[in-house]
Amino acid sequence: MEASNMNMPQYPESYWLNEKGNGFGQLTEDTQTDIVIVGGGITGITAAYLLVKEGFKVILLETGKVMDGTTGHTTAKVTAQHGLIYDELITNLGIEKARLYYEAQDDAIKFIQNLAKNNHCDISQEDSFIYATTDEYSEKLTNEYDAYQKLGITGSLVDGIPFDIPTTGVLSMNNQAQFHPVKYLNGLLKDFTNQGGTVYENTTAIDVEEGTEPVVITKKGQRITCKYVISASHFPFIDMRGFYFARLLPERSYVLGMKVSKEYPGGMYYSADDPKRSLRYTPYNGEKLILVSGEGHKTGKGIDTLKHYKALEDFAANVLGISEYPYRWSAQDLTTLDKVPYIGPITSNQNNIFVATGFRKWGMTNGTTAALLLKDLILEKSNPYQQLFSPSRFNPTPSIKNFISYNTDVAGQLIKGKLEYVPMHPEDLKNDEGAVVKVNGKRRGAYRDKDGQLHIVDTTCTHLGCETAWNHGDRTWDCPCHGSRFSYNGKVLEGPAEKPLKKIEEQ
Numbered sequence: 001m002e003a004s005n006m007n008m009p010q011y012p013e014s015y016w017l018n019e020k021g022n023g024f025g026q027l028t029e030d031t032q033t034d035i036v037i038v039g040g041g042i043t044g045i046t047a048a049y050l051l052v053k054e055g056f057k058v059i060l061l062e063t064g065k066v067m068d069g070t071t072g073h074t075t076a077k078v079t080a081q082h083g084l085i086y087d088e089l090i091t092n093l094g095i096e097k098a099r100l101y102y103e104a105q106d107d108a109i110k111f112i113q114n115l116a117k118n119n120h121c122d123i124s125q126e127d128s129f130i131y132a133t134t135d136e137y138s139e140k141l142t143n144e145y146d147a148y149q150k151l152g153i154t155g156s157l158v159d160g161i162p163f164d165i166p167t168t169g170v171l172s173m174n175n176q177a178q179f180h181p182v183k184y185l186n187g188l189l190k191d192f193t194n195q196g197g198t199v200y201e202n203t204t205a206i207d208v209e210e211g212t213e214p215v216v217i218t219k220k221g222q223r224i225t226c227k228y229v230i231s232a233s234h235f236p237f238i239d240m241r242g243f244y245f246a247r248l249l250p251e252r253s254y255v256l257g258m259k260v261s262k263e264y265p266g267g268m269y270y271s272a273d274d275p276k277r278s279l280r281y282t283p284y285n286g287e288k289l290i291l292v293s294g295e296g297h298k299t300g301k302g303i304d305t306l307k308h309y310k311a312l313e314d315f316a317a318n319v320l321g322i323s324e325y326p327y328r329w330s331a332q333d334l335t336t337l338d339k340v341p342y343i344g345p346i347t348s349n350q351n352n353i354f355v356a357t358g359f360r361k362w363g364m365t366n367g368t369t370a371a372l373l374l375k376d377l378i379l380e381k382s383n384p385y386q387q388l389f390s391p392s393r394f395n396p397t398p399s400i401k402n403f404i405s406y407n408t409d410v411a412g413q414l415i416k417g418k419l420e421y422v423p424m425h426p427e428d429l430k431n432d433e434g435a436v437v438k439v440n441g442k443r444r445g446a447y448r449d450k451d452g453q454l455h456i457v458d459t460t461c462t463h464l465g466c467e468t469a470w471n472h473g474d475r476t477w478d479c480p481c482h483g484s485r486f487s488y489n490g491k492v493l494e495g496p497a498e499k500p501l502k503k504i505e506e507q
């Protein structure tokens with residue numbers, strides 16, 4: 001494969017987040033409402049939109065800016081083709097549950113397509129394709145096709161994909177969609193606030209007091225008394241003995257937004273084999289911006305994350321030819337032990353505190369599914385997907401194996417980071433460089449910004465004490481244990497950690 005000579009954008013920036021919405025104020029005092037939703041991504045906003053329409057008073061809280069998390073960094077494919085999943089679900093959970101999983105996604109696609117009609121959100125109907133490049137994955141594709149047949153999914157094995165990529169098998173799923181997630185959700189937010197819903201940005205919820213009238217407590221100490229709480233904050237902002245930190249696996253992946261020299265034929269593509277490659281386009285100033293994504297790895301274990309961007313860039317240069325490269329960004333995804341999201345009461349003995357998390361890379365449909373299901377749970381209406389997604393389910397195979405190896409890995413990380421030999425000192429760093437360094441004999445994280453100023457933090461994650469690693473692609477400190485991420489000066493960007501990394505003044 002030829003290497004690209006194109007200049008990578010210096011800093012990460014998501015194309016979607018160029019679309020500005022209304023800003024919202026901070027919560028400044030104690031208050032009361034029917035429902036508090038924590039997390040302003042697709043799940044939280046869709047649930048807020050649905051619940052205010054049912055006549056509830058709803059407050060939506062977001063720790064930063066709405067849609068600034070995973071929703072603003074997605075590839076925004078609206079599809080039920082979630083990689084190779086249906087054959088695995090049939091094997092592990094049985095045909096009925098596999099069918100329900102598909103139907104939930106299909107309902108979500110129809111829901112989005114219906115709302116998108118009035119939303120000017122660049123939605124288009126597209127076929128989706130998974131392609132294999134090895135014999136091993138060709139066989140898996142055939143098994144996946146058999147699963148489609150059993151589940152009644154419309155799709156077929158086709159001859160190839162319209163790119164210069166030699167394939168050993170291609171499986172299509174017809175009539176899927178893609179859209180601009182921020183335009184779509186700005187439309188829902190507008191309807192939500194027009195109907196009396198309230199949004200507070202820069203307001204971090206940190207705890208909930210349980211009870212018939214639960215109280216959400218913010219970092220600044222405000223209290224919101226309510227009847228129901230929904231945690232839609234990607235990683236749940238509370239755990240309540242649900243042990244989510246031990247049953248969610250964080251993974252980072254990368255997205256490039258580029259103009260290409262070859263004609264892009266439409267359609268959405270995803271590789272079955274590793275390393276993962278994904279393609280789609282979006283309208284861009286009368287032309288097409290191609291989103292090239294993949295290179296997923298466990299958070300905090302990417303070593304030099306710029307290498308992941310570079311690998312995608314080389315792939316794009318080879319397959320499509322790059323004429324302009326204005327955007328690059330990364331996203332964090334959470335996977336559950338059986339690959340089915342956790343949506344429902346946070347623990348089996350709660351009936352007014354709900355959670356939605358673990359959508360893998362497929363948050364557009366899974367997040368919408370979550371909002372639709374949570375609305376029914378609050379209305380006490382039966383919903384066919386309630387059991388499938390219940391966070392209290394326990395499917396011993398193969399999750400128990402993953403659970404043990406994952407927690408062994410966390411235990412290993414706890415020790416490994418502390419024992420690691422640290423050869424660098426802050427004075428070794430060039431401008432715009434970060435690394436684990438030694439300061440007065442202690443392990444520290446240092447970043448020298450582009451003006452030459454040093455920012456030093458304690459690298460110990462404030463969640464449960466693992467050691468964070470420098471992610472140069474995004475200029476962040478990432479934790480390998482449960483995926484918390486911090487800015488170069490320690491601010492929490494992504495939980496479960498709630499407290500910033502400690503800033504270190506001595507140098």
Ligand code: FES
Pocket residue numbers: 245461462463464465466479480481482483484495496497
């Ligand atoms: Fe749990 Fe860092 S996220 S220890």
